[in-house]
Amino acid sequence: MTSTARSPRTPTAVAATEDEVLRVEDLTVRLGGRPVLHDVDLVVRRGELVGLAGPNGAGKTTLVRAVLGLVRHVHGQVHVPGAPATVGYVPQRHEFAWDYPVSVEQVVMSGLVRAVGFLRQPTVDHHRAVREALDRVAMSHLRRRTVGELSGGQRQRVLVARALARRPSLLLLDEPWTGLDAPTQELLTDLLHHLCAGGTAVLMSTHDLVDAVATCDRLCLLNRTVVASGRPGELRDPATWMRTFGVSERSPLLVALGLVERPAPRVPEVAS
Numbered sequence: 001m002t003s004t005a006r007s008p009r010t011p012t013a014v015a016a017t018e019d020e021v022l023r024v025e026d027l028t029v030r031l032g033g034r035p036v037l038h039d040v041d042l043v044v045r046r047g048e049l050v051g052l053a054g055p056n057g058a059g060k061t062t063l064v065r066a067v068l069g070l071v072r073h074v075h076g077q078v079h080v081p082g083a084p085a086t087v088g089y090v091p092q093r094h095e096f097a098w099d100y101p102v103s104v105e106q107v108v109m110s111g112l113v114r115a116v117g118f119l120r121q122p123t124v125d126h127h128r129a130v131r132e133a134l135d136r137v138a139m140s141h142l143r144r145r146t147v148g149e150l151s152g153g154q155r156q157r158v159l160v161a162r163a164l165a166r167r168p169s170l171l172l173l174d175e176p177w178t179g180l181d182a183p184t185q186e187l188l189t190d191l192l193h194h195l196c197a198g199g200t201a202v203l204m205s206t207h208d209l210v211d212a213v214a215t216c217d218r219l220c221l222l223n224r225t226v227v228a229s230g231r232p233g234e235l236r237d238p239a240t241w242m243r244t245f246g247v248s249e250r251s252p253l254l255v256a257l258g259l260v261e262r263p264a265p266r267v268p269e270v271a272s
Ligand SMILES: Nc1ncnc2c1ncn2[C@@H]1O[C@H](COP(=O)(O)OP(=O)(O)OP(=O)(O)O)[C@@H](O)[C@H]1O
Pocket: 031, 032, 036, 054, 055, 056, 057, 058, 059, 060, 061, 062, 063
């Protein structure tokens, strides 16, 4: 799928190489009459785990939604070969209606609704895809459980399985680590690495920056536009992070990332 918006500028030619599963060029999005993203460029290749990081309101979710074709853009291009069949999407957990009396298995099967077809019964292959996806997230033993009875971490694993049942070549995750304990986060991270080793590309938005640096092949630092991108080892300039997140050189973020020494505590001045 290539979505192109009418642009006041000369459109850039899309020249996706075979390895590219996502190419975003010059993307500008306005929502509610306000600019949300401008001139965003991003390429994700087969087997890459790319982290999308930025402060609240930076446009991470909007970019993911634009890749899914859910947001109209003012200009620029989004190219995803084979979309939508090749794309799996894991929304933020709170966006899903967990109160419906449906089982884990049914939720994962719902990821295949387009493949199964309207009013048709799932085939043996669809059931196999659901079983395999549940195995991958270690949730097979809970497949008949009603989703409303699951913990937050279990719900996250169900959403990942729902996206994996499509056997996507591009997996998009919106803040998948939020609220997960360390073992569940590790399980999910191992799974993402395993998928990437098999050729799947992963684009994941996150606020968990220390883990993103430790885990991702590349990071895209976003604040309405791409401030910087590269391998974590290439993003060692504190100024880049200060510009992206609007923090000072004393920010605990820079300390946690090992970019600056922990500053001496400020002693409040006492009026004499
Ligand atoms: N439907 C909408 N109409 C108008 N403005 C919107 C809409 N959706 C998002 N926005 C605005 O777009 C900006 C980017 O929002 P977005 O949710 O993409 O940011 P984000 O980086 O994902 O933020 P967070 O880290 O808080 O989840 C925000 O200023 C938000 O208020």
